[in-house]
Amino acid sequence: MSKQSLQHLTIASTIFSSFTENHVAAIAFVNQKGGCSKSTSSTHLCYWLNKAGHKVLLVDADVQKSSSRWLASLETAFPYEVLSAPNELLDQLPKLAEQYDYVIIDGPAGLTEATRAILLRVDLAIVPCQPTGLDLDSAGETIYLIRQAQSVRMGLPKAAMFIARAVKGTKLKDEAVRLLGKSGLPTLKAVVHQSQTIADAFGQGVTVFSSKGRASTAAAREYDKLFREIVEMVS
Numbered sequence: 001m002s003k004q005s006l007q008h009l010t011i012a013s014t015i016f017s018s019f020t021e022n023h024v025a026a027i028a029f030v031n032q033k034g035g036c037s038k039s040t041s042s043t044h045l046c047y048w049l050n051k052a053g054h055k056v057l058l059v060d061a062d063v064q065k066s067s068s069r070w071l072a073s074l075e076t077a078f079p080y081e082v083l084s085a086p087n088e089l090l091d092q093l094p095k096l097a098e099q100y101d102y103v104i105i106d107g108p109a110g111l112t113e114a115t116r117a118i119l120l121r122v123d124l125a126i127v128p129c130q131p132t133g134l135d136l137d138s139a140g141e142t143i144y145l146i147r148q149a150q151s152v153r154m155g156l157p158k159a160a161m162f163i164a165r166a167v168k169g170t171k172l173k174d175e176a177v178r179l180l181g182k183s184g185l186p187t188l189k190a191v192v193h194q195s196q197t198i199a200d201a202f203g204q205g206v207t208v209f210s211s212k213g214r215a216s217t218a219a220a221r222e223y224d225k226l227f228r229e230i231v232e233m234v235s
């Protein structure tokens, strides 16, 4: 190999290295489609990991700042950073990761350069997807970006989809499971259903893990199942 191409390879592997080398898991929720539950999932995963005793940081990459405002409103203080510029994400994510067990990134809506930057830095990309034809269709563009990152980073980030906001008892969910199976990404077994207790959580400054009542317990159980699968993927 020529000296020049060796140098090029070294630079590339430095740029595209993930946090795995530092034994930190960086997990991003990405999907260009708005409202598919990226911020809700990110916030709940941070809370869940923190309660499990891990040192976790939320990186809010969405200018709407939903997840960081949500974390700030919770009864316990959780660390977070707001980083929405692509260069900031590329530069800062590895530095921040040195101080935590997990870094959870809440991706922005839309196909942005920030999403590309995130995909160049994370170990695992999770794509929440609502079970409607429109949502399944637009998830394809996010999967395309993931594939591009994987081709540059020799297979990283790992990636999976899950069905979010599914309405219980509808056929759409079964059809979505079938269609997601064709997306080329694995589909996680856990499904998070549409539930009023999840919808209310942001406004009340809580997560379903800290709310009382049967509906919150059911939602917490769904998240628990989902997060176990997610953490398993980076273990």
Ligand SMILES: Nc1ncnc2c1ncn2[C@@H]1O[C@H](COP(=O)(O)OP(=O)(O)OP(=O)(O)O)[C@@H](O)[C@H]1O
Pocket (backbone or CB within 6 Å): 032, 033, 034, 035, 036, 037, 038, 039, 040, 041, 062, 064, 066, 108, 109, 110, 164, 165, 166, 192, 193, 194, 195, 196, 198, 199, 200, 202
């Ligand atoms: N499982 C659920 N059940 C009921 N409501 C939900 C559920 N998940 C999310 N929501 C609600 O749907 C809306 C969109 O969720 P969220 O903000 O998490 O999506 P997002 O993907 O981050 O959106 P954006 O792309 O705009 O940032 C919010 O009002 C949230 O409370």
Ligand SMILES: [Mg+2]
Pocket (backbone or CB within 6 Å): 038, 039, 040, 062, 064, 066, 067, 106, 107, 109
């Ligand atoms: Mg959001």
